[in-house]
Each structure stands twice: as C-alpha cells, then as structure tokens.
Amino acid sequence: MQSEKNAMVVYPCSRLAGEISLQGAKNSVLPIMAAAVANRGVTVLYNCPEIADVYTMAALLRECGCVVDFKNHVMTIDAKNADNGLLHSSDSTRMRASILLMGSCLGRFGQFSMPSPGGCAIGKRPVNFHVDAMNSLGASVCENEDGVSGNVSKGGLIGGRITLPFPSVGATQNVLLAASCASGGTELMNASKEPEIWDLCDYLRMLGADIQGERTGHIRIVPKSSYEKDVSFVVPADRIVAGTILTAVAGTTGNVYINNIDCDRIECVISLLKARTDSSGRGVILNIDRRAELDCVISTGPFPEFPTDMQSIFLALMAVSGGFCIMEENIFDTRFNAAYELNRLGADIRTEGKLAYIYGRRKLHGGTVTAGDLRGGAALVVAGLFADESVMVRQCHYIHRGYENLAGDLCRLGAVITENKEE
Ligand code: UD1
Numbered sequence: 001m002q003s004e005k006n007a008m009v010v011y012p013c014s015r016l017a018g019e020i021s022l023q024g025a026k027n028s029v030l031p032i033m034a035a036a037v038a039n040r041g042v043t044v045l046y047n048c049p050e051i052a053d054v055y056t057m058a059a060l061l062r063e064c065g066c067v068v069d070f071k072n073h074v075m076t077i078d079a080k081n082a083d084n085g086l087l088h089s090s091d092s093t094r095m096r097a098s099i100l101l102m103g104s105c106l107g108r109f110g111q112f113s114m115p116s117p118g119g120c121a122i123g124k125r126p127v128n129f130h131v132d133a134m135n136s137l138g139a140s141v142c143e144n145e146d147g148v149s150g151n152v153s154k155g156g157l158i159g160g161r162i163t164l165p166f167p168s169v170g171a172t173q174n175v176l177l178a179a180s181c182a183s184g185g186t187e188l189m190n191a192s193k194e195p196e197i198w199d200l201c202d203y204l205r206m207l208g209a210d211i212q213g214e215r216t217g218h219i220r221i222v223p224k225s226s227y228e229k230d231v232s233f234v235v236p237a238d239r240i241v242a243g244t245i246l247t248a249v250a251g252t253t254g255n256v257y258i259n260n261i262d263c264d265r266i267e268c269v270i271s272l273l274k275a276r277t278d279s280s281g282r283g284v285i286l287n288i289d290r291r292a293e294l295d296c297v298i299s300t301g302p303f304p305e306f307p308t309d310m311q312s313i314f315l316a317l318m319a320v321s322g323g324f325c326i327m328e329e330n331i332f333d334t335r336f337n338a339a340y341e342l343n344r345l346g347a348d349i350r351t352e353g354k355l356a357y358i359y360g361r362r363k364l365h366g367g368t369v370t371a372g373d374l375r376g377g378a379a380l381v382v383a384g385l386f387a388d389e390s391v392m393v394r395q396c397h398y399i400h401r402g403y404e405n406l407a408g409d410l411c412r413l414g415a416v417i418t419e420n421k422e423e
Pocket of ligand 1: 027096125126127128129130131166169170171192194301302303308309330331332
C-alpha cells in the first residue's frame, strides 16, 4: 500500500515483544507548563514529551512573555519577565488545555483573555465550571462568542470554598492554579482525583504552596504570597500511552515490559488485561500467547474508573476479542467517532447514545481509515495491527498531538508501520 502524506500504513502483526520506556504524560505536562507562568523563577521540565500540544502550549507561554527553550526532552521556562495574560493568537484555539492558563494568569497578572478553547471533537466541552470557580475566588470572568476573558480587582484573588458540580479535571487544575495565587486558603470539594492532579500538586508544592488531599477529592490549598523559585520536575510517564501499548499487545499477543509506568495510574487497565506489575510497582508486564478474550461491560468515569481516553483504543480490542462487549461513555457525548472507522475495517460496533455494542470478530480486514481525534486515531493504528491486510490511517497529525512516536514505539516492539509525516 502506497502511503500518503500525513498517514501511516500499519501491517498485520502477530506478536509484540521487548522492553520500552514511555514518553512523559501530555495531560500532566500541560497544566504544569501553565503553572510555571505563576513562578517568577525558572522551571526545568525533564522527560517533556515532544508532541504538538506541548509546542502549542510553549507558544502560548511565549505570548505571556516567558522565555521557553525546548530540546532533547528538556524544557526550560523562564517566567521572570512574563508580563501579560492576554492571548490573541489562534494557537489557543488548537487545544483545550489553553484554558488552564486562566488560573495562573489571573493570579499573577490580574487579567486573562483568549479566544474560545478548541481541542479534539469528542463532544461538548464547556468551560462554565472553570469560569464559575474563578468568579468564586473573586475574579470577574465571562465567556461570550469572542472567547473567555476577565480580570481581578486590585486586591487580587481571594481564597474560598468551592464545590465543583462534577469532578472536572480541567476545572480542578484551574482552581489549584488560581487558589495557589490567592490570598487566604481554599477548600475544593468534589475535585478530580486523576494522577495528572497529583503531578500538578507536586509541582505547586515545589514552588512553596501547601496543598493536601489531592487523592481524596477534597483539596486544601494554602498559598504563598508569591512564587520565585528555580525548580526542576521530571514529567511522569504517560498512562494513556501505556494503556495503548498494553492494548496492542493484548490483541496481537506477545511479551512486553513497560519499565517506567507508575502502576497506580492505570490499575483498571492492568487488571482488565490481566497484566502484572513488577515488584517495584514502577513497571508493568503483559505476557500472553492467546489474544485477550473480552466479554464485558466497561463504563468510563472519573479516576480510578476506566479512563475516557482509553475508550476508543479498547473498542479496537473489543472488535476482535470474539465476545460481546458493551462500552458506556459517561464523560463525553460524542466520543464514538472511531467506531465508524473501525466498522470500515470489518468491525461490528453499533452505537446508541452513550452506549456502544461490540460484536467481537476474530480479525479485521485491510483498508483506509481516517483519524478524527487524538485517541480515536491511536485506536485505528492499534486496530491495524489486528487486521489481516495493511491498513492506512489518514490524518495522523491528530495522533501527534499526544503521542511522540506511536509508530516508532510499536515498531521497536516488532510491529511494521511506515509513516509519511506532514511536511
Ligand atoms: C477530560 C477527562 C480527562 C481526559 C481529557 C481529554 C475525565 C473526568 N476527564 O478532561 O481524563 O484526559 O478529557 O480527553 O475523565 N464539564 C462541564 N463544564 C466545564 C468543564 C467540564 O460541563 O466547565 C463537563 C464536560 O463536558 C465533561 C465532564 O464535565 O462531560 C468532564 O470534563 P473535564 O474533566 O473537565 O474535561 P477535561 O478536563 O477535558
């Protein structure tokens, strides 16, 4: 099959084997980059993933006046002379995480504006929880057709008690950022408990904030009056990339050891796939000689439930697992785009509202499919390994938003995938 620009060709694969270290986590590094704006010092991030969303966030930090240097997975953010929170460029519309600059910009500069945040088309993604939370901390923020904007009066942000209507990951991160720059403590109830929240709290503690309870859903934040510290932080491995690799192995069979994933972060995927954690708890092994047979109902939900980011990738496995499965998507309302593309490869997936019914086959056939979002694109690459002929996946720029080198990682484990990157 002749590859096109911005496409991968995935060849059938019967076994993956070897040891692999994973890239840093996209969903951890983006909020930490946003937090670095609040620090009148230098932040060095190690194991920083070289992915499109990180480059976009770096461009936004430069718009705020930060000096950002990024090479060989090391990012240096010098925010000493950062001077504004008014984002005008279209960079902010490219990804949802740009809204995370709101908390630190309001806290440090007393002002923030950006065009409406974009991101993958996976359903409605409002920011009302973020806006309401900022206003509870004393800001005047509003959202209209031009975007999100607001400011803080001379007295600055003021700590308070906030209960989120839903444990939103992004809103929890924005509250952590704003509350860390407020005067007085903040209590946040019904907070998200995702590992990416743990990482942001670790970083903010390094700067000097006193934060407790991030694994419980009830977070207490006691800020420092200002942050001016040179710090370095190692970005933990990406749990969704880990889940993607494990799902690929579960469908192809093989013996793979991921040597740098904190197993607490993907416990539910590890147990569904009957993988094992190594004795240190810092690695996971999946060694199987028969394809995983799934006959189950899986529902996505806030951590520690099954992650919505793994949903489409699991659909690819369920499609060839022989059994009958139901996937319930509880976080986003239109996140089954990958199902339609998987059906083009011979899968039998029927969707109805938030449910997908998967009538598992043993094999998929070859063909050409199109990625429509980041995780859906990864699902199509994984599905290509399970097909009996080659599969071309178009629009791979979506995959590069979050995976540094998915094709390369899988090829190191024995897959054959060619990629013709966009110029
Ligand atoms: C979500 C996922 C996160 C994932 C990311 C990218 C959860 C709980 N969150 O985070 O794990 O990595 O997508 O796929 O699984 N909502 C509102 N108003 C708001 C904010 C959110 O109504 O202001 C709703 C959303 O529409 C959604 C739910 O709350 O139904 C959870 O959203 P949230 O966690 O905020 O989304 P992300 O931070 O993007």
